[in-house]
Amino acid sequence: MTLTALPTRRPSTLRTQGATALAPRPAIAIDAPARARIAAPVARPVRVAPEAAKPAVRAVPDGTEARxxxxxxxxxxxxxxxxxxxxxxxxxxxxxxxxRLAPSAETHAAVALAPAGAGGRDVDVVRRALQDPAVQQPVAEPDSGIVIDLTRKRVAIGDDIAPLTYKEFELLQHIVLREGSTVGRETIIDALWPDEADAGRPNERTIDVHVRRLRAKLGDYAEIIRTVRGSGYRFDRHADVTVLATGPSPDRV
Structure with missing residues (x-):
């Protein structure tokens, strides 16, 4: 009897190869931040419509233009x-x-002058001297007290015109224009009699006489010209006293 040797199988090798082929592939480790990046949707830029331009605010009424x-x-x-x-x-x-700020701008400057020692705020004096239309002169009403009109050179007491002489009105005007300030007698003499020679130049007593006569013609309003003992005279505004003046100061002395 003849025995034929068959080729020997290698089961161990086949099992190893089958195990290797069928074995699952090892998982790749991914950290939490990476997973979040993978899972997060891609952010696309959002286009925002530009705001409509706001109309400029005009500081003047319609139909006019600022110049x-x-x-x-x-x-x-x-x-x-x-x-x-x-x-x-x-x-x-x-x-x-x-x-520098506005090369196209044109400028004009004017200096406002006032009598030396005149009372009141500087800016108010400037506005009146330059005839600011916003500065309204008080309007005199009948029987509204005493009205000293420096433009017409007259004094009205109620419905009557006080009979002042030229020099008496000049004296009143000189003191009134220096409202709130004491005006010395020598100052009055120098202002109202600048060209008089020594012989015709009044003295301080003469000024007192002129003031007494002026007060007599002012009647119930005589005390608007106050005496400052040892110094001179002073005018202070009262509620029943109206001073009218337009244009530049009428005080030429």
Missing amino acids: GFVLYVGLGEGAAAADRIELARLVAELRTLTS
């Missing part, structure tokens, strides 16, 4: 000296600033 502006600067010579600046230099500085 410039006025800046009133109240600064007396004494205040300017305290600030260590001259009015001419201040004007030049403001013009330079305007030219």
Whole structure:
């Protein structure tokens, strides 16, 4: 009997190869931030429509146009000296600033003059001297007290015109224009009699006589001219006293 040897199988090798082929692939480790990046949807930029341009606010009524502006600067010579600046230099500085900010702008400067020692705020004096239309002069009503009209050079007491002489009105005007300030007798003489020779020049007693006559013609309003003992005379505004003046100061002395 003849025995034929069959080829020997290698089961161990086949099992190993089958195990290797069928074994699951090892998982790749992914950290939490990476998983979040993978899972998160891609953010697309959102286009925002631009806001509509807001209309400019106009500071003037419809149907008109702004052509410039006025800046009133109240600064007396004494205040300017305290600030260590001259009015001419201040004007030049403001013009330079305007030219730098607005090269097309045109400028005009005017200095307001007032009698030395005149009372009131500087800026109010400037506005009146430059005839600011916003500064309204009081309107005199019949029987409204005493009206000192510096333009017409007359004094009305109620419905009557006080019979003042030219010199008496000049005396009243000189004191009234220096409202709130005491006016000395010598100052009055120098102002109202500037060209008189020594012979015709009045003395301080003569000024007192003129003031007494003026007060007599002012009647019930005589005390609007107050006597400051040892100094001179003074005018203070009262509710029943109206002073009318238009244009530049009528005080030429």
